[in-house]
Amino acid sequence: MCWNLQQHNPGWLAHPEGAHEIGCIHTAQALELDYVGVIIGEDLVVRDGRLVTQPEKRSRHDQSIRGWRSWRRRDREAADAATRMIVLNTYRTLMTRGLKGCYVWAVDEGVRAWLRNATAGR
DSSP: OEESOGGGTTSTTTSGGGGGEEOOHHHHTTOOEEEEEEEEOTTEEEETTEEEEOGGGSOTTOOTTTTHHHHHHHOHHHHHHHHHHHHHHHHHHHHTSEEEEEEEEESSHHHHHHHHHHHTTO
């Protein structure tokens, strides 16, 4: 599928071809849909039963954590906390775009299992 296709921006989602495109947090922000699909990438994994963020696995085109490596060298704790919040907030924001529902798929099997357990019985 096309990723962040610029051809129809800013109305990419309303365009008939929009159903064949994938948007990121920046192109999906402020949009509301009946249903949304979210792909959780390698920047969020489960290790030892805990959600762990991996900012180094984030797309190199994403500016939201730009400079995190140098910040981390100066203040590891603050940089790790901030990048964790950005990664988690990205997925929260994307998952709340669907008014009627949200479909989620994760690259990491641990995240898929974590989501299954978190939503069991709902």
